[in-house]
Amino acid sequence: MVNGRAGKFTKLRKLLQMTVSCQPTDTRSLVPVAVRTLPAGEHLPVDVYRRTEEGQAILLLAKDRPLRSKDIDQLLMRGVDAVYVAADEAGRLREWFIEKIVRDESRVPAARFALLRDAMKRPFHEAFRHNSVDRIVPVCHDFGTGLTDIVRGSGVRFTDLSSAMANDASCFTHATNVATCSLLLATEMGTGGRRELAAIAQGALLHDFGKRLVQNKPPQERSPGGRANRDAIREHPTRGFQALCRRADFPWDALMMVYQHHERHDGNGYPVGLAGREIHPWARMCAIVNGFDGFRRHRSNQAPLDENTILAQLDCETGKRFDEELMQCWKSVVTRKR
Ligand SMILES: [Fe+2]
Ligand SMILES: [Fe+2]
Known part of the structure; x- marks a missing residue:
């Protein structure tokens, strides 16, 4: 019937x-x-x-x-x-999409960026919803490769992509922005290899993966008292590291972005308290663009901050939280007009 x-x-x-x-x-x-x-x-x-x-x-x-x-x-x-x-078959469709659509240079970089981001949003959320490392790593590999191909295009600047970047509070938007900005900064620092850049994008996309794992802990497993949330959130680099460290398809340098992106230049960060050049250079880059996107994200009841104001706020932390050379480099990426 x-x-x-x-x-x-x-x-x-x-x-x-x-x-x-x-x-x-x-x-x-x-x-x-x-x-x-x-x-x-x-x-x-x-x-x-x-x-x-x-x-x-x-x-x-x-x-x-x-x-x-x-x-x-x-x-x-x-x-x-x-x-x-x-x-x-999802991987085959993503590869086809990147080959056919994302590398189509007849479209402007912002349009290709928006198409790729919209295509990856559902698979990303779905993998996060299931807390599935087996799902999220291949999605971020393909997403990172697509972003790399857009950013490596000749003459692509921050201003070409920033207008297309969202600034809502979702973890997907934050991960996408941190990955895109990491690629722009790494390119400015002279990292030109596609494979290396794709690994940077992959690490940036998953830099906060451990937050998801911390948030899913039962309340009785969290630290007691008013510091519970703060203490729990400080666990996220370690939880992300533990979840990803045995995977052959997740590069070690990218793993250091996950593990060390809250270390500080002055040694007062976490989870270890490394200082200066003890911190992996990719993690130092990630720390800066992570801070930058933190200011860019939607702030309820407040007007969004313009980029110069954000850079000025970040600059106050140069030498304390952030590496000086990388910060100078990031400022020139953001302020370059042509
Ligand atoms: Fe984080
Ligand atoms: Fe973050």
């Missing part, structure tokens, strides 16, 4: 003229893709599904069939803002 919902899906498939087959799939093996990031006119390299409330997935678009802009419009008109692909 065809019930109302099944009938609606049949109608939708017919309307979209995408496929004639219906293939139930276990939704636990699916990952979401934002409909708005699907490129019209392209032949996607993977099957695309629509998920039902009953835990079934219905094939919407078989791989290598063309995706039309009116199909995307129809989905959005029906309130469908996400479709799904098999988890074991």
Whole structure:
């Protein structure tokens, strides 16, 4: 018997003229893709599904069939803002997306940046929601590679990308901004290798991964008293390090960004209290752009700070919290007009 919902899906498939087959799939093996990031006119390299409330997935678009802009419009008109692909094919779709869309230099850097960010938002959140290191590391590898390809483009400046950067309080926005700014700073410091830059982006994207693990600790496992939250949050570099340190696909230098980004130049940071050049250079870069984005983030009931004001505030901490040479470099990145 065809019930109302099944009938609606049949109608939708017919309307979209995408496929004639219906293939139930276990939704636990699916990952979401934002409909708005699907490129019209392209032949996607993977099957695309629509998920039902009953835990079934219905094939919407078989791989290598063309995706039309009116199909995307129809989905959005029906309130469908996400479709799904098999988890074991998600990496292939991300690689294809980066190759096809992100490296398309006919688009301006800000547009490519926004497309990549919007495409990565759902997989990133999904991996964080499951606290899954196995999921988040490949997502950040591909995301970091895409960001690297945008920032390495000839003549890309901070001002080209800053207008497209969000400043809301989400962990995804913060991770994206810290990664983008880390790449700009690393490029300014003369790091030119794509592989090295992609590793920097990967470390920056996951620099606060441990916060998620701390926040998920049961209350009885947290420190007692009013210092509980502060003490818990100071654990996040160590928790992130522990979660990522045994992975062969997460570079050691990137791991140092996770572990040392709250160390301070004067030795008063955490978790160890390293000072000056004892701190890994990538972690010193991460500390500066992390502080910069902290000021840039949305502040309730307050007007956003302009970049010169933020730089002036950060500069007060040069030599105490931040490495002087790197801070000078970051100031020239942010203030460069051409
Ligand atoms: Fe942090
Ligand atoms: Fe952070």
